[in-house]
Amino acid sequence: xxxxxxxGELVRRxxxxxxxxxxxxxxxxxxxxxxxLRRRCxxxxxxxxxxxxxxxxxxxxxxxxxxxEGSAVGWLWTIAAHRLVDAFxxxxxHNELPAVPLAETVAPAAEDEVLAGRVGQELExxxxxxxxxxxxxxxxxxxxxxxxRETSVLLGVPENTVxxxxxxxxxxxxxxxx
Numbered sequence: 218x219x220x221x222x223x224x225g226e227l228v229r230r231x232x233x234x235x236x237x238x239x240x241x242x243x244x245x246x247x248x249x250x251x252x253x254l255r256r257r258c259x260x261x262x263x264x265x266x267x268x269x270x271x272x273x274x275x276x277x278x279x280x281x282x283x284x285x286e287g288s289a290v291g292w293l294w295t296i297a298a299h300r301l302v303d304a305f306x307x308x309x310x311h312n313e314l315p316a317v318p319l320a321e322t323v324a325p326a327a328e329d330e331v332l333a334g335r336v337g338q339e340l341e342x343x344x345x346x347x348x349x350x351x352x353x354x355x356x357x358x359x360x361x362x363x364x365x366r367e368t369s370v371l372l373g374v375p376e377n378t379v380x381x382x383x384x385x386x387x388x389x390x391x392x393x394x395x
Contacts, residue, residue, distance in 0.1 A: 224289035225282075232279035239276060246290060247272075250297055257371065263304050271297040295362060302367045309370065346393060351386035354379055 224245065230238035247268065254264045274296050282292055344352060357368040358379075365383075369376040 224293075228275070228279050228282045228289045228292070231276060232282070239272075242275070242289075243272060246293055249290075250293065253294070254297060254301060258301060258304075263301075263308070267297060267300045267304055270300045274300070298361050298363055299367070302363070302370050305370045305373075344390070347386055347389055351382050351389065354382040355386050358383060 224242060227238045227242040227245075231242065250271065251264065251268060254267055255261075258264055258267075271293065275293060278296075282289065344355075347355070353372060354368060357363045357371055358365070363371060365376050365379050368379045372379065374382075
């Protein structure tokens with residue numbers, strides 16, 4: 218296997234049933250995905266289930282991946298994020314919501330740092346003055362691409378609260394950047 222082969226090519230090979238390509242994609246992406254899921258859910262059992270469901274979905278749905286519409290890693294994260302929301306919904310039906318860390322207790326994710334570097338020092342500073350709840354909503358809706366409803370389930374707050382926090386965050390960012 219060529220080391221320079223990107224994840225999109227691996228997914229295309231997985232679509233053809235290539236087990237070695239699947240193993241390589243898992244090796245490259247699972248540490249990152251595991252860390253990202255753990256930042257959003259403190260229950261190791263839920264995270265393990267989501268990881269398994271995600272990679273099973275990748276194996277089954279690799280043929281539906283259209284590399285020209287986005288990155289393979291983004292596609293992978295979308296699958297995982299939706300599986301996590303589904304897990305939260307299943308638990309909510311049984312009144313067993315897993316713990317979601319509300320405070321920033323871990324170092325920022327690499328993608329967050331890269332994003333902050335790209336958008337500039339001013340936006341980075343503006344984001345830091347936002348309350349943690351507002352940053353969580355922005356992370357879920359903007360970085361992770363979740364809907365208001367999915368963000369509501371993920372954070373365990375009503376949809377209207379998500380909308381209010383998102384609006385306040387946008388206004389605060391606008392004011393900080395003007």
